[in-house]
Amino acid sequence: MSLDFDSAKIDNPYLNADHLAWRDQLRAFLEKEVIPYRDEWDEAGKIPDDIWLKFADMGILGIGYPEELGGISEGIDPWHSYVLNEEISRVALGGIVSSVLVHAIGLPPVVKFAEDHIREDVVPKVLSGTHRISLGLTEPDGGSDLANLTTTAVRVGDHYIVNGSKTFISGGMCADWVSTAVRTGGPGPKGVSMLLIPTKLPGVERTALDKKMGWWCSDTATLYFDDVRVPADHLIGQENMGFLVIMNNLNNERLAMCGHMAGYSLTHLFGRSHSVGSRSRDLW
Numbered sequence: 001m002s003l004d005f006d007s008a009k010i011d012n013p014y015l016n017a018d019h020l021a022w023r024d025q026l027r028a029f030l031e032k033e034v035i036p037y038r039d040e041w042d043e044a045g046k047i048p049d050d051i052w053l054k055f056a057d058m059g060i061l062g063i064g065y066p067e068e069l070g071g072i073s074e075g076i077d078p079w080h081s082y083v084l085n086e087e088i089s090r091v092a093l094g095g096i097v098s099s100v101l102v103h104a105i106g107l108p109p110v111v112k113f114a115e116d117h118i119r120e121d122v123v124p125k126v127l128s129g130t131h132r133i134s135l136g137l138t139e140p141d142g143g144s145d146l147a148n149l150t151t152t153a154v155r156v157g158d159h160y161i162v163n164g165s166k167t168f169i170s171g172g173m174c175a176d177w178v179s180t181a182v183r184t185g186g187p188g189p190k191g192v193s194m195l196l197i198p199t200k201l202p203g204v205e206r207t208a209l210d211k212k213m214g215w216w217c218s219d220t221a222t223l224y225f226d227d228v229r230v231p232a233d234h235l236i237g238q239e240n241m242g243f244l245v246i247m248n249n250l251n252n253e254r255l256a257m258c259g260h261m262a263g264y265s266l267t268h269l270f271g272r273s274h275s276v277g278s279r280s281r282d283l284w
């Protein structure tokens with residue numbers, strides 16, 4: 001028996017025939033649609049727009065999301081997502097997760113906590129690959145200490161007036177919406193809310209971060225909010241309860257990262273040696 005990506009994996013007793021068939025479909029798709037282009041996309045610093053549509057057609061964008069919102073949930077369990085995260089890591093293109101799959105961190109707060117009419121508008125558009133959403137937590141002054149974030153949203157009539165900045169926002173240059181952590185109350189976690197900010201609103205500006213060590217094909221943005229008037233119905237969850245929304249959301253991300261780590265560790269051993277662009281590989 002030869003040692004490769006599949007044979008080196010620890011046997012997973014929770015995967016059934018359906019999970020394995022999903023893995024086969026994903027692998028064939030990614031080998032055709034992604035692997036031949038990965039250096040090209042890293043060097044260009046972007047992934048072509050039609051890839052979002054192809055990922056949507058393949059069911060990748062919608063996996064695990066409610067059927068009534070355009071997702072695929074019948075017969076789906078968390079292991080389908082785990083398999084996706086392993087297989088997407090096998091292609092060794094780090095930035096693909098933080099671009100084509102970044103809705104996995106931006107969208108769940110909307111699915112679970114937004115008002116019905118917002119959810120029904122936003123979620124199907126994102127899952128069909130025509131629109132994009134990012135998650136805006138980190139600020140120039142810090143990311144770990146979220147409880148002390150300083151971007152403010154002050155309620156004036158039917159709007160929140162947002163001022164502040166977010167940085168390191170994956171997919172932020174192309175996002176149509178950003179699920180954004182803002183301060184609506186006093187200091188600490190009990191003054192934090194989540195607000196869905198449409199990036200087309202006046203007062204939203206964005207700049208791309210310069211070249212990163214890896215994840216080249218994924219854009220990473222700094223966002224600036226200058227007196228942005230966000231309709232109050234774009235609040236995600238209850239006012240000043242945003243920290244619960246954030247914590248709920250980060251649990252999903254941690255689980256996804258387990259699949260990525262398992263996949264990358266095997267890719268590193270048996271596949272492409274680096275998940276960064278070819279010029280960077282030359283440096284190593």
Ligand SMILES: Cc1cc2nc3c(=O)[nH]c(=O)nc-3n(C[C@H](O)[C@H](O)[C@H](O)COP(=O)(O)OP(=O)(O)OC[C@H]3O[C@@H](n4cnc5c(N)ncnc54)[C@H](O)[C@@H]3O)c2cc1C
Binds near residue numbers: 143167171215
């Ligand atoms: C490529 C990339 C993509 C990203 N995408 C997103 C995104 O889509 N959305 C988003 O919101 N954020 C995103 N981030 C930001 C990421 O979540 C933050 O970088 C992370 O939260 C850490 O924040 P920071 O960089 O401000 O570091 P800091 O919080 O300033 O921390 C710096 C160092 O100090 C340590 N430290 C901090 N506090 C303590 C403490 N109390 N005790 C001991 N040690 C401490 C940290 O562990 C770290 O080593 C992205 C970052 C990168 C690099």
